[in-house]
């Protein structure tokens with residue numbers, strides 16, 4: 626570790642980096658998402674046209690990535706709250722990160738079929 | 752008076768130079784608020800911002816994960832989404848309220864988070880100022896547009 630840095634590496638720092646990156650990513654997505662939804666005030670066709678592009682395999686993969694980012698940010702956010710408000714939080718922050726990652730993996734596995742299923746059917750036939 | 756009873760300094764660090772008759776000099780807390788403190792740092796804004804990130808985060812877990820479950824998992828996932836689906840959901844004040852609360856909390860939470868990120872990395876005061884103004888403008892625009900769309904949605908637009 627270089628001297629005079631606040632960055633201490635390991636679970637604490639990397640989970641913070643991931644929390645920050647996913648937070649910024651979700652914010653930019655949300656901005657676009659409000660714009661596309663606003664098309665319902667233009668016409669049903671305008672809205673359905675844009676949503677049709679969201680049903681393509683490429684966007685399905687991006688959607689899976691978005692789900693990954695949101696799930697991590699949400700679960701790790703709860704861990705941050707626990708670290709700040711639970712008296713034993715700081716002591717168990719590592720264990721809580723591994724709990725977060727375990728739940729994240731289970732949920733991501735569960736999301737494969739619902740989020741990517743239609744893309745697989747389109748690409749490889751049903 | 753012997754040093755080990757009157758001294759605030761741990762014996763390991765040596766004999767204290769100070770006692771009741773010869774007190775140590777007072778050091779002002781570096782962030783103590785004085786008359787010279789700039790106006791912008793005289794409030795507890797950052798404390799409330801910190802608290803808001805945590806409170807809104809907990810509420811957003813329910814709102815956002817519920818939203819993902821409905822939009823991407825149940826009833827055939829994203830394949831079912833379209834104008835008709837939106838019309839069906841916004842016919843109910845419950846889902847209008849859900850989406851409105853989610854919009855406001857997520858935008859304010861995200862904007863406050865981005866404000867922190869900008870403060871951390873944009874070191875030139877001018878860059879920081881303009882990036883934050885851009886952020887605030889985009890946030891106000893998005894929140895107002897989204898709110899307007901939820902309240903003025905018309906299923907019979909055509």
Ligand code: HEM
Pocket residue numbers: 641644645647648649651652655695698699700702703705706804805807808809811812815816857858860861862863864865867868
């Ligand atoms: C789903 C539930 C969510 C939870 C539990 C959550 C929790 C948190 C918490 C506790 C923080 C503060 C971290 C800290 O002070 O170190 C935070 C930061 C942040 N969140 Fe969220 N959040 C959620 C959703 C969102 C959403 C939807 C967005 C985007 C619109 C977002 C964007 C951000 C950003 C940009 C930061 C700042 C990151 C930083 O300063 O490093 N979050 N989140």
